[in-house]
Amino acid sequence: MSDNNEMTGTVLDLLQVDSRQIFICDDIERQTVAYALRRFTELGAESPDPIHIYLNSDGGCVDSAMALIDMIEKSKCDVYTYVVGFAASAAAWIAIAGDRRHITKHSGLMFHATSWGAESSIREVEQSRLDYWAKQDNATNIWAAKKFHTSPTKYKALILNGLWLTAREAVKMKVMDKIM
Numbered sequence: 001m002s003d004n005n006e007m008t009g010t011v012l013d014l015l016q017v018d019s020r021q022i023f024i025c026d027d028i029e030r031q032t033v034a035y036a037l038r039r040f041t042e043l044g045a046e047s048p049d050p051i052h053i054y055l056n057s058d059g060g061c062v063d064s065a066m067a068l069i070d071m072i073e074k075s076k077c078d079v080y081t082y083v084v085g086f087a088a089s090a091a092a093w094i095a096i097a098g099d100r101r102h103i104t105k106h107s108g109l110m111f112h113a114t115s116w117g118a119e120s121s122i123r124e125v126e127q128s129r130l131d132y133w134a135k136q137d138n139a140t141n142i143w144a145a146k147k148f149h150t151s152p153t154k155y156k157a158l159i160l161n162g163l164w165l166t167a168r169e170a171v172k173m174k175v176m177d178k179i180m
Helices: 028-048 062-074 090-096 122-147 152-159 167-172
Strands: 021-024 053-058 079-088 100-103 108-111 163-166
Touching: 021 028, 021 108, 028 053, 028 062, 053 090, 079 090, 090 108, 090 122, 100 167, 108 167, 122 152, 152 167, 163 167
Parallel strands: 021 053, 053 079, 079 100, 079 108
Antiparallel strands: 108 163
């Protein structure tokens, strides 16, 4: 990273920061979110003005997304999210975490049950699977259900086979506030 906050030569070339805006147009993974979190913290310390997060991502790691969502929710600044293109999976969760949630008219959202994978012994994989699904049920589904204004059980049924929403449908379901 250069001194002027430009990133070069990495998968993060598509993540740009300008003024009080953060653009995430890559997979939601530790490296991408670490940069966004660092910039988010800097912006929060600079001013109480809103922070604007723009998303166009196919999703990624739930744990990484939840790290950014935790920062959004504890922020003293209002955080406005914008879907410009497509926000799927972990990116869709980030989109609905904003204090004000916007979506462009040709954009969409996709929610699905969390997927997971591991390599190890059968016993370790099974224990990891049980631990992971307990965390999924106890944290992420409860959080997402609140954003969908429903119960965790109804939310799980809603996303069982994947839930694809147009901008209009997302506003109608009240997971996004406004079409831009």
